[in-house]
Amino acid sequence: MSAIAALKGYRTQFLYSLHRIVFGVTDDYVYHIEGEFEDLDIIDNNGKYVECLQVKNLSDSLTFSDLFSAKDSFFKRIIQVSSTNPNVIAKVISFGSVSDELSDKKKLGQKLKSKGFHDNKIQTILAHYTKPMLVSEKSLYNDIVGKLKTEHPFIDPVIAVELLLSWICFSAEKQIPVTRITLLQEIQRIGIFVQERIKFHSQYGSTIIPLQVKNIDSDNIQLLKEGYISGISAKYEHILAGLDVIRYDKLNEINKAFATNNIVFVHGASGQGKSSLAYRYLSNNYIDGTMFELKLSSNFNDVRDTINSLDGLCKGLNIPVIIYIDVLPDNNHWNEVVKEFSNKSNLMFLITLRQETWNKTLLGEDYSFKDIELIFDKEEARSLYNSISKNEKDSINASFEESWMRFGNKGLLLEYMYFLNHGDKLKNKLGNQVLRLETDQKITELKILRYVCLADLYNSKVNCKKLIDKLGLDSVLAQSYITNLEKEYLLEHIEDSMYLSGMHYVRSEILCEILFDENKFINKTDYINALISLVNESDLHSFLLNSFDNNYDVISLFKEIKRNDLHFSWVGVANILKALLWKGVYDFVFVDNYLLFEGLYKKLNSGWFIGLPYDYSGTMDGTIYNSMRSIFKKMNPEILVFFDELSQKFSPKDDVYQYAKQWLSYLGGQTIDIASNADISAIGIYCFWAGHLGLTNNKIIINNPELIKIANNTNTSIEDISELIFGLESYGYSKEIISSLREFAIKKLREKYTISYLNINGNIDCIYVYNLVRFDVNSKELGGPSNILNDTSVRILELLRKPWVPIKCTLPSNLTSAYGTCALFRNITLLKYLIVHFLRYCYAVHQILHIVKCR
Known part of the structure; x- marks a missing residue:
């Protein structure tokens, strides 16, 4: 049975409370955990207190002094509650032994008298006080589990007990009264939860x-x-x-x-x-x-x-x-x-x-x-030092001040912990490990380490098999190399040994400094070029963004791809495309037009975007300042002159797409296999941009039968098919194929949302059935029925609009997060507003991509 660390001493109190409710004799009683008088107050349907129970779990025998204090005590509260509740019973529940001064009423009366209680008060206390009840945690737990097994056979009783205890704790904290009726409702909720958990865990255990x-x-x-x-x-x-x-x-x-x-x-x-x-x-x-x-x-x-x-x-x-x-x-x-x-x-x-x-x-x-x-500052370092020196007395031979000074008076928590545990800096340790590899002429191990650490630093992982093939290694020998590096905590296998990764970002960063920056004979660009074909293709977007951020250029990327005739899956194609789109944005802003953007900001502050000469959102005719020209003429005619002069200096609008166009043009005429469900949305991304940028003449070859087969796969989501159709429409693809895909989309949509009627003819008419059995319509905790029904309706419309709304009405919302936040902008010092507002006028940020101009 798992421990509930946060509840600690309260666990047994809540366990007993749960036991009383589960085995309650009537549905009319209300149970107040952490009640007004005791740990558990039980009240009848007339509002009268029936029982007030103090629960104790002490390592030693429970004595009178454990229940008595001068200011307030269990006995004084008996007098208080009995004054308005003549039939109330006061009882102590103990998980350990009890002294006879509590179990013998005569001795209890003597103790009360010795503490200054008057005879009439003592008489009142003894009239309502009953002999302490001894219980054990094991027996209470087993009783509850047995009851749940008998009366609720379709739920796991062990999980249910833990969740019910957490519910009891939550009710105590929020002072929510509990009844047997609410207990049964909670058990039903837990049954739904457990089934849902099994359902999602079997399908999404990796997520x-x-x-x-x-x-x-x-x-x-x-x-x-x-x-x-x-x-x-x-x-x-x-x-x-x-x-x-x-x-x-x-x-x-x-x-x-x-x-x-x-x-x-x-x-x-x-x-x-x-x-x-x-x-x-x-x-x-x-x-x-x-x-x-x-x-x-x-x-x-x-x-x-x-x-x-x-x-x-x-x-x-x-x-x-x-x-x-x-x-x-x-x-x-x-x-x-x-x-x-x-x-x-x-x-x-x-x-x-x-x-x-x-x-x-x-x-x-x-x-x-x-x-x-x-x-991580000096005070936290002191706290860390005190904790480690207390638990590992033999590992630290210096005072805190001395250790902090030797550490350099600044750094990361991870590095300081390493320093305290090993007596040396992490970089020194890693440097010595690399030096040993170099001294022993472990050339292959050093290459493996460079590839893996550089990829990890650039937020990607290396395909193990591809790396072994790249180095021309025997698989058994390669495994021994990798195992040796793992033992040194320099890298690790991940995802069923398919990939290699660094042990921690900080370690990879330090190792890259040692392996590349401090070794003038090693060319980092050569390793970046090689990694383009070695990293997991799902990581290519991030890998390239970080490479560009570290002075890798687009020319080198295309040279590497053409020189080695590299081929990628659809996922790889889409990720390279997204990285090149971002690179185009970066160069447009911070290389070609940086001073112009800065001039706009100095002139107009947060309203700088009004002076942009282009509208990247596609939602306006012309520019903002042209649409407001009549207003500026009256209020500030000089600003119009400034705008007009500045617009002549900006580089062409289409420069943003220059790298993406090169990539799309290079791909023309190629045949790319469709290997997985992930390729479906990737094809949609490729096709949208090829269509959007007018590059549909040099067509890429798509395996139509395979496309239809995977799109119709039960594991392919309606979201992916919707994105695919949107992209194919932009590309001007076969209407027959698009029609077939729409049929699949409708089929999946009907199944997913229980749609009984759907008519798409200019307007969308849709009737669907929401499964109320799986949703508590009265639950404010879950947002209420109006929210969930509205959200579902909006979601259905969102999925329908892409396959049917005309292309020029919207840009694809899947690119909302496909771009996310860009590593290329990490070190830019210009105010955040300048970047974000500009990107809002580009295709790459979600606030523009979600704009819909529906007819």
Whole structure:
């Protein structure tokens, strides 16, 4: 049975309360946990107190002094409650032995008299006081499990007990009265929840991962410890093994934040202990079955499946369920999930993200939140030192002041922890490991390490098999090389050994400094070129953005692709296209026209975008200032002269698309196989931009039978098909194929939303049946029936509009988060408004992409 760390001493009190309710003799009683008088107050339907129960679980025998104090006591409260409730019974429930001064009324009377109670008060107390009842945690638990097995055979009683205890705790905290009727309702909700959990877990186990308490044997603890103190990325198992340093002040900050909001961000530089802190908070405050980690796909359309799964997860429960998201750089899909569920008060989100991601993320319009920044300063270092020196007395041989000075008086929490545990800086350790490889002439191991660390630094992972082939290695020998590097905590296998990754972003960053920046004989560009064909194609977008950010150029990219005749899947094609679109935006703003944008900002401040010579949104005729020319003539004619002169200096509008056009033109005439469901939306992205940019003459060859086959696959989402149809329409593709795809889309849409009538003829007429059995229409916690029905209707219309609305009416909303936030803008010092407002007038940011001009 899992422990409820956050409840600690309250667990047995809540367990007894649950037992009393489960075995209650009547449905008329109301149970107040943490009641007005005692731990459990039981009240009849006339509002009279029937029982007042004090629950104790002490390691020693319970004595009179445990129930008595001069100011207030169990006995004084008996007098108080009995004055208006003549039939009330006061009782002590003990999970341990009880002294005879409590079980013998005569001795109890003598003790009361010795404490100054008058005879009439003593008589009142003894009249209502009954002999203490001895109980055991095991027997209460087994009784409840047995009852649930008998009366509710379709739910897992062990999970149900834990969730009911959490519900009891929640009811106590919120002072919500409980009855047997509400208990039965909660059991029904738990039944729905468990079934939904089984349903989503079987399908989305790789995306929504339950965090569960489990026993870790001593051998594994030692292995986990070696990795953790070496600075690898934190895992939940590290916290279960007790390897982290508990940061009580930060945990309290998170608690306070959740007291007023259901969305809390923790941000800070990589290596500041964000993941460890988040896992510790979850371990301390939540139980099995109510905490999950969300690992989002890089495919935007997969996010909708995740949202549907989460919707099933939070159905039926009134107790809090928490979702932990560790945001990956350049993946903005998490924001779609949080926006979707921000109104679900019983669904909590704890989100950790790097400081650079936080700085370029705009929040506040769609939901409220609290945020906590982690900064590693001297005071926190002192607290860390005290904790480690207390638990590892033999590992530290210097005072705090001395250790802090030797550390350099600044740095990251991860590095300082390593320094305290090893007596040396992490960079020195990694440098010595690299030096040893160089001294031993481990040329192949060094190449592997360079490839993997550079890819990890650029937020991508390396395909293990492709790397082995690239280096021309025997598979057995290659495995020995990789195993040796794993043992040194330099890299790791991930995702069933298909890919190689660094152990932590900070370690990869330091290793890249050593392997590339401090070695003038190694050309980083050569490794970037090679990695284009080695990294997972789903990571190519992020990899290229980071490469461009580190002075890699588009010319080198095209040379590498042409020289080696590289071929990519549709996913790879789309990700390269998206990266080149961003690169075009970056160069247009910060290379070709930077001074012009800066001049606009100095002249007009936050209204600078009025002077833009182009409208990238496609929603206006001409420019903003031309549409307002008559107004400017009256108010400020000089500004029009400024606008006109400036517009002549801007580089051509189409320069934004120059790299994307090169890529689309290069792909013309090629045949690209359709290998997976993910290729469906990728084809849609390619086709949309090829059509949008007028590059449809040099057509790419699509395998139509395979396209139809995968589109009709049960695992292909309606969202992907909708995006595909939209792209094919833009491309001017075969009307016959588009018609077939529309049939699949309608079929999937009817099945998913139980549509009984659908007519599309200029207007959309749709009648669907909402399954109220799976949704508590009276639940304000879940947003209420009006919200859920409205959201469903809007979603159906959103899915229908892309395959049927004329092309010029909208840009594809899947590009909303396909671009997310761009690594290229990480080091730009110009005010955030300048970037964001410009991007709002480009195709790449969601506020423009969601504009719909429906006829």
